[in-house]
Amino acid sequence: MLRLIARRLIFAVVTLWVVSMVVFSAIELLPGDACQAFLGQMAQGKRLENCRTEHNLNAPAYVRYADWALGLSAGDLGKSIKRSKPLEDIIGPRFRNTVILGMTAALVGIPLAILLGALAALYRDRRPDLWISFIAIFCMTVPEFITGTLLISFFSVWLGWLPGIVIMRADAPLLDVLSKIVLPVMTLTLVMVAHIMRMVRTSMIDVLASDFVMMSQLKGVSRLRQVLMHALPNALLPTINLIALNIAWLMGGVLVVEVVFNYPGIGRLSVNAISDRDFPLVQAIALLMASLYVGLNLIADLLALLLNPKLRSRGVG
């Protein structure tokens, strides 16, 4: 068991290391260096030269990678080309906001998705399932920017209940953030619930057809207990990893949601950074997002390991 955990941890660190190399070399491979990209094709002479010396661009790639990687491990994300503030100060609060957004969506979405998925499986091919599945198809097929736009026009333009566009400073206090994220969270949750619900439904249908659920029924166990004690845990266990993987993939949608709602998070920052061609900033954000992903999967792995008796005893033996 401990060995398994250790292996997962080592793999997470290795993944991050490889990702950092991929990110770095990908940006190296883009035409022009960071200063050229930022200042434009026409830039030349003194200004370009100054910029290059300031960002140490004249050093060979492996030296710069080593510098960057060493800095990263010491918590130094690097220097923005456009802005003078240290990257930590730019990214920090925005990263916090994105994590709050994502976590809230997950906290609301996952239980809801499990509930709906289980219900749909229990009523397979009957009315509740057809409705849930139909609405799910709708939610997962309509792009976030459309859902977002529709939600804004409904809740803020038409009903006037909630602010449509988030207007706040990136480093606003936590309470301020929480009060403003209702609509963005809703947008993100709809897609997430739809996807996770479908996974839970499939897995639950499998488990409901298994021998041990039938056996529990033939032991005289009540329907509710059959579902809660015998079926659901066994349906969820194999999906934990899948859910984490898909939440991480769906986080790509955070970019769009943040732009739609003008939410000061890391996603909108990255869009701006790319528009500004501020490569060091992009590089740092990409790595942060990757570590978020790795962390999420690590938690899921450990959770699966802890909850699944089969995995647990394999680790012992």
Next chain:
Amino acid sequence: MGAMVDILKGVMATRSGKIGVVLVTFHLVLALVAPWLVPFDFDAQSAVIDHAGPSLAHWAGLDILGRDVLTRTMLGGREALLVTLFGTGLAVIWGSFFGVLAGYLGGRVDDLIMRSVDIFLAIPWMIFLLLVIASFGNAPMVMILTLGFFYGIGVVRMARAATLEVVVKDYVLAAKARGESTLSIMANEILPNVRDVLMVESAMRWSWMLLAFSALSFLGFGVTPPTPDWGLMIANSRIYLALAPWPVLMPMIALSSLIIGINLTADALAKSLGVDKTTRALV
């Protein structure tokens, strides 16, 4: 060929399948013939007024620049369809090759491929897409290659999972014991038996890639103005939604109907092929 007809019949046997096929066919045909059907030039500005509502001349009204919304909506899916069709094809081909290979060979090859997949999945794909487009431009070829690459990663996982269910079957062992080559086993024994799952999953992935493409153009990275595109149209007109809903609603309806059509088709396909128990996860 006969198999394809049978499959289509199976899909058309359900109501959702019928709706789906009709929607998808409508969009595909429209994309092909729209340039000869549109009432106006997509970039022509009506000098008189902008943001006019529907009229006899302009059935769906005009946008902020006074351009005909119907014309732009009819043309707005062409690039998206082109890019995502080829992108999905690319993703499915390379993804299923590596997925089947990993699943069949197992051992070290499997480890290597799957660990690489894990690492690629950790890369924030949306940021990378934007970065590539920002650097190399948004020519369809660039989009096809990058989208095809990132969406193929999920296909690898999916194809491997499907293969793992087949490799344990004795007929694969029998082929191996007979002395068949690896390629022959992959093509003759495994592929025919994972084909159904691959088809359904590809359809789903096509719809997700359309979502990604429209998100890109919404962010301003997908197509270059004034080329009409649904995502871009929504992005440009959405602040005037309360004022003039048509320029937003038209592309919204077009995009959603296409994606819902694909999903309904995929669902019906899965039901009729009996593979509706696949996980159908994004990755």
Next chain:
Amino acid sequence: MTAPLLTIENLSIGFRGPDDQPVFIVREVNMSLAAGETLGLVGESGCGKSSLLLAMMGYYKPGLGRLSGSLSYDGEDPGLISSHQLQALRGGGMALIPQNAGQALTPTLRIKAQMIEVLRLHSDLAPSAWHPRCIELFERVKLPAPEQMLKRYPHELSGGQQQRVAIAMALAGEPNLLLLDEPTTGLDVTTQVEVLALLQEICRDLGTAMVYVSHDIQVIQKVCNQIAIMYAGEIVEMGSRATLLAAPVHPYTQGLLASIPRLHQQTLPRPIAGEMLQPVHRGSSVGCGYANRCLLATDQCQATSPAPRVVMDRWVKCHEVEAAVAGELIRPAQKLLAPALGENLLLAVEDLSVSYQRPSLVRALLGHKPLATVQGVTFGIRQGEILGLVGESGSGKSTILKTIAGLQRSLSGRITLSGTDDLAGPVESRARGCLRKVQLVFQNPDASLNPRKTIGEILRRPLELYFELAPTVMNDEVDALLHRVNLPESYKGRFPGQLSGGEKQRVAIARALAAKPELILCDEITSALDVSVQAAILKLLLDLRADSGVSLLFVSHDLAVVETLCDSVLVLEGGEVREAGLCAEVFKNPQHAYTQALMKAVPIADPRKRKDENDVVHIT
């Protein structure tokens, strides 16, 4: 006479087909069971025996339902009582012991939680008494270390232990009726014997009534006093064990008993021609379900369903009872004499060791030897010889076969074919001509044929691979292959899904024959088939050997099958050879204790070998 515990009248189970025609899984079954009585339901897979058993608990598999008839347990119909009463009945009044206990226990719950669940629902014990009661029950079913067992999860138990837990769980509600659904299928013979002994003991001590469903009449006769034979959804013959086994009347019962291979019987079991029609193919036809295979079938049999009659102290459903009683319907054939075996050793295996562990650098550096599944096995097969490899699961018998086939790497040792071809390496390292000489047939016919290829394509593939043939010759060759395994040529265009299990296995054998092999490796190739079909495959194998002089390596867990078919035998335990020799000698006079134990574990369907105390003929 007291009122029976369970009565079933005219019960039919099934579903409505596309045009609202009923499709019967179980058809017009009548029976009754008194308290304390034990009834065995015997039938082939798909005959409806499990559906009938589950119906007794008021349960129908999804899609199925009761079409007509009535059921009553203790005066109440389980289909008509409230869900509350039903919950009290299931696990309380009657309890099920399932087929595969490993899958019937919930993987995420500890054994204790699952035991207590039953006690909470079906006993009046105070919570403090639950734990001691669990221990008591576990001791009852002879589980070792009951305290520890309670703390474990299902997957941490062996198959036999899981089955015992399932039995203890069924006993927890102190039921009056135990329903057993093939409780020992999937267990090794030696474990099976122990579980059967336990069940006998429970019946005797607790006086619980029992309905025991199995495909294996030899198991049934060990535990049950009443036997009912089911075929195609109907009970065709029912009576006390002694009368029924001593003189079977129904043509199917006669055929079934004649098709079972038995130890020390010098004759070849006789197959029943054809296979049972599946429910959808039977449709709602009105005739006798056995008519397509019956030697006595008349026009009347096709037209009307026979009415049940009481003959010779039993209940039979057949039009031609008199003819069946009079005629010697099945005459056991003599065992074919083995052809003079060649002197030459075809296959020589010397000191073979195999391990499933991947060779790892770390382990090698640490000096750990990989764990061997097979250790130092040596044997040979002569030309035209059939060698049986017997042993329980984990004995390494399939591993040896896979290694010879090149699907598993050996750790050490030599395997040579005809003295020249080296078979120690994996498939990839072997020349095509060498591959051709050794062919493989698998256990499960459903998995051994690619479902996407036609039978013709499947048979053509080895021909293309090993021989260069003109297309017309190829076609003739495929026809000839089908002919050799007694299948019609028209099967070329069919897909495996359209064939029955026995037919698929014939195709698999034909595919092996296509290569004109010198050695065919058979991995439990009859154990997934029904006995009446198995006998036909055994006969086919003997015929093929007589025709072509091919050698067979026949892996099996069934001693009787091995004795019937093989010339010599190798007994394996834990990856090592325990005993080897000619079948005639080893089976007559087993030397090794393990062989003796294996032989003792074989249940024998011979009524004279068992004492019958309280057989009562019970006829409804």
